Amino acid sequence: MRLAAAIASLALLAACDSGTEERDPVASTRAVQRAYVPVPPGAVPRGASAYAAALAPPGPELTPALLARGQERFNAFCSPCHGVSGRGDGPVVSRGFAPPPSYYEERVRALEPAQIVQVITHGKGRMFPYADRVPPEDRWAIAHYVKELQARGAGAASGQGSATP
Numbered sequence: 001m002r003l004a005a006a007i008a009s010l011a012l013l014a015a016c017d018s019g020t021e022e023r024d025p026v027a028s029t030r031a032v033q034r035a036y037v038p039v040p041p042g043a044v045p046r047g048a049s050a051y052a053a054a055l056a057p058p059g060p061e062l063t064p065a066l067l068a069r070g071q072e073r074f075n076a077f078c079s080p081c082h083g084v085s086g087r088g089d090g091p092v093v094s095r096g097f098a099p100p101p102s103y104y105e106e107r108v109r110a111l112e113p114a115q116i117v118q119v120i121t122h123g124k125g126r127m128f129p130y131a132d133r134v135p136p137e138d139r140w141a142i143a144h145y146v147k148e149l150q151a152r153g154a155g156a157a158s159g160q161g162s163a164t165p
């Protein structure tokens, strides 16, 4: 009786082992292979419409908090080249990077906030896009802060360099 039980349990153990050892090593890989399914026409990545909506003019309401956020983000991301005053005299330029135009040039003064948002999103000429570092709401905040700088005038803002616009 005891012998029979021992044989039976050995048989069970053996069954356990053989279950894993005999498994076809490539079976699990095959199981996750799927046929290539082309992306259907008109498909958009998840969240794309919310992203587009966040970038659409007129953008978030202009509040003191938004402007303050814009100033903080501008100083972090834009002033290295454009200078804290927007004259295009940031420290990166003093180390040899192509100088951006002053924000007080007529052409740049004429830019709408939405156009500045576009420049941040896509870059322009030698300026890289900042879409991966500056989320849409912050792009509007920065754009409004740039307009605020321009409205105050080049003389009102204290720059890092002594260059005049």
Ligand code: HEC
Binding pocket: 074, 077, 078, 079, 080, 081, 082, 092, 097, 098, 099, 100, 101, 108, 111, 116, 119, 120, 124, 125, 126, 127, 128, 130, 134, 142, 143, 146
């Ligand atoms: C690495 C340096 C650099 C940084 C950082 C930078 N820019 Fe620029 N920016 C440039 C240069 C250079 C140009 C001129 C591009 C050209 O016309 O070739 C420029 C041009 C611009 C213009 C003028 C576009 C036009 O129509 O002429 C705006 C507006 C602008 N930048 C906004 C920003 C904002 C806002 C940020 C921060 C999010 C920023 N830039 C960060 C270098 C920089």
